[in-house]
Amino acid sequence: MGIYVVLQPGYFRCLNISRENMTMIAPRVYVTPQMPATMRDSLLYYLKQAQQRIIGFFGSQQANPIIIAGHDLWAIRYFGAVQARTGMTHLAPTGAYIVLAPEGINADVLAHELCHAELMARVGWWNRTFQVPAWFDEGLAMLLDNRFPNAETEWQAITQNGQYAPPLAELTTNRSFFSNPHHLYLNYLTARHEVEQWYSVHRQRGLQLLCKCLADGHSFHQCYKRPHH
Ligand SMILES: [Zn+2]
Incomplete structure (x- = not known):
């Protein structure tokens, strides 16, 4: 992964x-x-x-x-x-x-x-290397990966409904996302949670637009519209 x-x-x-x-x-x-x-x-x-x-x-x-x-x-x-x-x-x-x-x-x-x-x-x-945060890349991949059917329940339990979730800003680089093996699973769960919320609102069309926006050279911050929790 x-x-x-x-x-x-x-x-x-x-x-x-x-x-x-x-x-x-x-x-x-x-x-x-x-x-x-x-x-x-x-x-x-x-x-x-x-x-x-x-x-x-x-x-x-x-x-x-x-x-x-x-x-x-x-x-x-x-x-x-x-x-x-x-x-x-x-x-x-x-x-x-x-x-x-x-x-x-x-x-x-x-x-x-x-x-x-x-x-x-x-x-x-x-653009993928310098604009896409690790949490988005991994969160997206997790949505197509059914190895963790209880991911959302686990995330809710481990983070007490998000209270103790690592901030996305700390999961931006590959180094920060992957470096600590003790945090890695929670990082995947957190990334998945965020991107699932986002996809549930923006769906396929939103994903295509996000890709187009990034391909056009805009920053991730400009292209990604955060879901409201
Ligand atoms: Zn991966």
């Missing part, structure tokens, strides 16, 4: 994916040669489901990321990052590269990572 602005060695391996010993099972989808056929089929099946979620949410899919999946943890460590476990995405000027461990081969993780790729495709690498 992590986002890295500083490009990692894994990114450069993704760039040269055609020269790595990986098998292409569909356009822009690569797997380790040892991956069993059932796992390959699952990947393509869940990828389709995740793409449907993106289309339902954004109205269409504009991103065209490369998907790289491993039958064990080797691929995510080699193409992703040493500490990555489930799934991660390199968001680079050259495009998005989604790297998955076996645990990440499901519709939730794929939709989550595709959402990061989709937002970047719509607003541009530069």
Whole structure:
């Protein structure tokens, strides 16, 4: 789920994916040669489901990321990052590269990572990197990720209805969002809560307008209309 602005060695391996010993099972989808056929089929099946979620949410899919999946943890460590476990995405000027461990081969993780790729495709690498706060990027991805069905109830309980929620201003940079593992889950819940409130008011049209506003080079502050709590 992590986002890295500083490009990692894994990114450069993704760039040269055609020269790595990986098998292409569909356009822009690569797997380790040892991956069993059932796992390959699952990947393509869940990828389709995740793409449907993106289309339902954004109205269409504009991103065209490369998907790289491993039958064990080797691929995510080699193409992703040493500490990555489930799934991660390199968001680079050259495009998005989604790297998955076996645990990440499901519709939730794929939709989550595709959402990061989709937002970047719509607003541009530069604007995503320098304008979109981490809480918005993660909150949006959480809305397509059904791994945490009790997220809202948990957020209400942990923060006592928001009273003790971390301020969004403290979740703006990747560093502040991801650096403390003890706060990470609450950060995700808080981001999700905010963006869910926002989306419930502005819906798909509002999301498209926000993307357009950012793509036009306006600041996030100018483009995002905070929901009233
Ligand atoms: Zn994420």
